[in-house]
Amino acid sequence: DVVEKSTGEFSIGAGYSSGGDTEGPTVEGSISERNFLGRGQFIKLSAGGGKRSRDYSFSFTEPYFLGRRIAA
Template identity: 95%
Template structure:
């Protein structure tokens, strides 16, 4: 459980977040996490599951699902997405992760910005790029990502020495 206050960005104002994490679900080493949070103009929900020994091998397999809502002055956006991921150790300190990601993002113009169902520039000041995004909504993004992790941290819960480095790329269509 946490709380905070932001003075700018997507989540301006007070916010709260809560999550439940189990690192040994059903005594099988599986990882699950359920989280929810939000503030005056934002809402976030997510669920993650990881099986550390997929098919009895040292391959981590898992999935994530999320829903994110943001309310701006003149429009709001809602994103629903999911990821399926696989992680494979290369050495004791190096691992790689391959993931498929899909998300659907929908934009909606605030009713106060409309006259007779059409955008009214006298009521709101929205850039042409945002208006185009709203008109072409919803957006579907499908991508594949690949990451490489180098980790020599001595204790992830209470680190004193080591290096954690992560590099990745994502290709979307």
């Protein structure tokens, strides 16, 4: 029998910066999936920032690039 396991992850975080141009509270959140659509692909979306800064990130990894076992 095959038992399915969770392959996704959700995380959140918070902090406080006390120096530089970005002084103040910061927050961050991300969601990722290690087996996207059951094809072994990895996908991650994240966002974060504070009062004066914003950071966004998107990541996608194909484990069999061009039919070979090369991650891209």
